[in-house]
Amino acid sequence: MSWEIVIGLEIHVQLATKSKLFSGAKAGFGAAPNTQTTLVDLGMPGALPVFNQEALRMAVAFGTAIDAEVCKHSVFARKNYFYPDSPKGYQTSQMDHPIVGLGHLDIQLEDRSIKRIGVTRAHLEEDAGKSLHEDYDGMTGIDLNRSSTPLLEIVSEPDMRNAKEAVAYMRKMHAIVTTIGISDGNMAEGSMRCDANVSIRPKGQEKLGTRAELKNINSFKFIERAINVEVERQIDILEDGGKIVQETRLYDSDKNETRPMRSKEEANDYRYFPCPDLLPIEIDDAYIDAIRQSLPELPDQRSARFVSQLGLSEYDASVLSASRTLADYFEAVVLVCNDAKLSANWVTGELSKYMNQHNVEIDQVPVTAVHLGQLINRIMDDTINSKGAKAVFDELWNQAGEVDAIIDANGLKQVSDIGAIEAMVDDVIASSPKQVQQYADAEVEKRGKMLGFFMGQVMKASKGSANPGQVNGLLKKKLDLLC
Amino acid sequence: MALENADIEKIAVLARLQVTHSETNDYANSISSILSLMDQMQLVNTDGVEPLSNPHDATQRLRKDEVTCDNQREAFIAIAPATEDGLYLVPKVID
Numbered sequence: 001m002s003w004e005i006v007i008g009l010e011i012h013v014q015l016a017t018k019s020k021l022f023s024g025a026k027a028g029f030g031a032a033p034n035t036q037t038t039l040v041d042l043g044m045p046g047a048l049p050v051f052n053q054e055a056l057r058m059a060v061a062f063g064t065a066i067d068a069e070v071c072k073h074s075v076f077a078r079k080n081y082f083y084p085d086s087p088k089g090y091q092t093s094q095m096d097h098p099i100v101g102l103g104h105l106d107i108q109l110e111d112r113s114i115k116r117i118g119v120t121r122a123h124l125e126e127d128a129g130k131s132l133h134e135d136y137d138g139m140t141g142i143d144l145n146r147s148s149t150p151l152l153e154i155v156s157e158p159d160m161r162n163a164k165e166a167v168a169y170m171r172k173m174h175a176i177v178t179t180i181g182i183s184d185g186n187m188a189e190g191s192m193r194c195d196a197n198v199s200i201r202p203k204g205q206e207k208l209g210t211r212a213e214l215k216n217i218n219s220f221k222f223i224e225r226a227i228n229v230e231v232e233r234q235i236d237i238l239e240d241g242g243k244i245v246q247e248t249r250l251y252d253s254d255k256n257e258t259r260p261m262r263s264k265e266e267a268n269d270y271r272y273f274p275c276p277d278l279l280p281i282e283i284d285d286a287y288i289d290a291i292r293q294s295l296p297e298l299p300d301q302r303s304a305r306f307v308s309q310l311g312l313s314e315y316d317a318s319v320l321s322a323s324r325t326l327a328d329y330f331e332a333v334v335l336v337c338n339d340a341k342l343s344a345n346w347v348t349g350e351l352s353k354y355m356n357q358h359n360v361e362i363d364q365v366p367v368t369a370v371h372l373g374q375l376i377n378r379i380m381d382d383t384i385n386s387k388g389a390k391a392v393f394d395e396l397w398n399q400a401g402e403v404d405a406i407i408d409a410n411g412l413k414q415v416s417d418i419g420a421i422e423a424m425v426d427d428v429i430a431s432s433p434k435q436v437q438q439y440a441d442a443e444v445e446k447r448g449k450m451l452g453f454f455m456g457q458v459m460k461a462s463k464g465s466a467n468p469g470q471v472n473g474l475l476k477k478k479l480d481l482l483c
Numbered sequence: 484m485a486l487e488n489a490d491i492e493k494i495a496v497l498a499r500l501q502v503t504h505s506e507t508n509d510y511a512n513s514i515s516s517i518l519s520l521m522d523q524m525q526l527v528n529t530d531g532v533e534p535l536s537n538p539h540d541a542t543q544r545l546r547k548d549e550v551t552c553d554n555q556r557e558a559f560i561a562i563a564p565a566t567e568d569g570l571y572l573v574p575k576v577i578d
Contacts, residue, residue, distance in 0.1 A: 017548050024551030033569040035554040042559060054548030082499055084573040089499075131576055141570030269497055274537065282542040 001239065002203045005231050006211075007166050007196060008158035011173055012151050013183045014127065014191040015058045021126045021150035022049030022092065029189045033143040041147045043088035048277055051076075055150040056281065057291060058182035059099045059124050062152060064292040065180050066119055068103025072283050076124075076275040084142050085129035093153075095272040098123035099281070105156075105176075106300065107168040108318050117169050118157030127151050152182070158197065158208065163227035167220050170194060171322055175299045179324045193218040198230045200238070209234075210244040214251050214258055226251035230258045302327055310340035319348055326362045329369045336373020339380060346372060350393055358397075367396045374403040387464050388412035415466045418474075421458075424466065425474045428457040429482070440483040451475055484522060485515040 020027045023040035039047035063070040077095040100122035106114050129144035154173065160166045174192060178185040185192050199211035212234070214226050229251075234244055249258040297305070299321045306317035320330045326347070333343040351372070355365060375392055378384050384392065384407055395406045407413055415421060429436060432454070439450050451472070458471045491510045495502040502510060556569060565572035 019548055019550045024546070024549065026550045026552075032556075034556045034559070034571065035569070037556070037559065038552045050546040051543050052548050053545035056545065080497070084571075084576060132570060133576065136567050136570065136572050138575055139565065139572040140574070140576045141567065142573055143570055269493075271497065276537070279537050279539060279541050279543040 003200045003231075003235055003238075004203045004205075005162055005227075006158045006199045006201065006208055007160035007163070007227060009154075009156045009160070009166055009169060010195040010197070011154045011156075011170065012127075012193050012195075013062075013154065013173075013177050013185075015055050015150040015152055016181070016183050016191075017052055017054045017058070017150055019052060020148040021052050021055050021124070022148050025148070027149045029146075029186075029191075031145055033141075034145060036145040037147065041144055043086075049092065049148075051278060051281070052150060055124060056099070056283070058150075058180075059122065059152055060283070060288055060291045061180050061182055061295060062122060062154075062177065063100035063103065064288065065176050065295055065298055066103040066105055068119060068122070069101035070283075070288050071097060071099055071101055072285075072288075073097060074099045074123075074281045076278040076281075077272045078275045079125075079270045079272055081270060083128070083131075084140065085131045085144070086147070087129075087144070091126060091128065092275055092278070093125035093272075094123035097280075100154075105169060105172055107165065107172050108322070109168070110164060112315050115159075115165065117159045117165075120155045120157055122152055122154040125151050125153055158199075163224040163231075166196060166227055167224050170220060170223055172299065175321070175323050179297075179299060180295060187218050187220075190218060194223065196223065196227055196230075198227055198234070199244070200231060200234050209238075210246050212244065212246070212258070213248045215248055215261065217251055222251060222253055225253070225256060226258060229256055233258065299324070299327070306340075310334065310344075312340060312344050316344045316348055320344060323362060329362055329365075332369030333373045333376065336370055337376040337380065339376060342376050342379065343373070346376060346393075350390065354393075354397055365397075366400060367393065371396050371403055378403060378407060382414060382467060383407065384412050385414045385464070385466075385468055388414060411463070411465065413465060415462055418470065421462075421466055421470050422474060424458050424461045425454075425471065425478060428454055428461065429475075429478060432457065436479065436482060439479055447479075451479075454479070484518045486511045486518065 015021075017027055019025060020036075020038075020041065023038040025038045025041055026036045028036070040049055060070050062068075074094060075097040076092050078090040079093045079095070080090040082089055098121045100119075102121070103119040105117050105119060107117055109115055127146050127149040129142055129147040132141035132143065134141070156169065160169060174185050174187075177183045177192070183191050187193065194217050196214040196217060197211045198214060199209035201207065201209040212230060214230055217223050217226050230249070237244060245260075248261045250261055251258050303314075303317040303321035306312045306320060307314055310317075312320070321327045330343060330347045333347060334340050337343060351365065351367070354367075355362065372393075375389055375396070378392075379386065379389050388407070391410060391412055392403060392406050395401060395410070396403070435450075435453055439447055442450055454475045455468070455471060458475065459466055459468065462471075488507045488511050491502065491507045491514070494500075560566045560569070560571075563571050
């Protein structure tokens, strides 16, 4: 049987406000436990929330950035559950009236086509604290620093059909929220994490299969792996004649498997109701328009500019604008060398290859954009050829240093001295009488191919440093004179 | 709408309230009578009436994004029943 995979994502984005969603405590990661809390965050009786206007602005900015409906009337609701990292006994969230309604996001697929993914809604809510289950005399430790940190939860339609689409969607979301500056997007610190709703159904069937919800995935790599192992698990169950249970599961990256969360943590009956401590949020068109006007260049706009202004292909432009840091890096390279196409080739080629091999993201690459720009300059002014350039790049990546110094130290300077090249060409011709004879005997149109042997010999003699264009021209001229 | 004893027991568990067996019946009856009043109110024609999220004719006031509270951990910890290394200690959540 052939199966169709159906995936929807719920992405939690931590908003980069200075203070918390409902209190004047400092928001942010990494402080000593419980040093960033107020009576409101501790859920003390009588302590009342006051809403942070910057969180509202950020949510509206997100809505306008994905072309969604921004709701002029939205309401906070209480989501009731008991867990010690949420001392109030409820999470303040939004249910019936979220701040952001229907929108969409376009992602690029592997075959280079564009697919539109629906965004159902995005709502504001507060984060919970953290439970530390290490042994404190048989008790659990609670750190409430994260409590009431503002989150934007972005819910997608079940529009994705494989794990790669889910990753592309998550990356695009990451690019948007970091571009508009509403989050630092640091996934390792939990600033952006996602839950994936995964189900399968026989190809052609309209009715959705029973889904499992994979909780709290915090890296692009894990999204892909978690979805793939979950899909395999579901296929195995259904093909063995079993049934999928609707449940919440956790992805264990060490074992590369998903497993159910305890049923106790799952008894979901949240009894939502409008929060009596907070009044409805009312905003008007002028407010929304002002925020829309203030948006920076968005990833899709940047991609379009790379095509129209820098002459890149649509594909290169979309790859390079897929992350703000990558696009910034690329533009910094262009600024130094002034050649967008070569810069694009190097960033999507050699640089990406090294990033994959070494498993690093763009913000961790050891080669600076300035160095790469200088390296490209040395290719353009014929100081080095492309082979030498790759050697320089490798050294920049592995050992750092300055471009010109590396070229000198490794004797990579391309020999463009016509006299020196001519001498090498003459040597090769003199020492290869057999090949010269074959060349002479060959039909004229086949000679081009035979030139490769002589090219190789000259490049070898020059230790790769001869200017290939000059070698080629000289060889042709001299050989044709002999024949 | 009438509530069964089983509904009361479930609500009590969700709300972490201890309700004795004898109280369950009373609660079932009194909450059911509140719900029947709701049923009566449902009969009122509310076409064209916007649902009310809050009885006050006011909208949410906004606060500037400023850190206005210093670290008061020592004061808060002083009234907590159990703490260690700056953490509040609670009965073990998972075993």
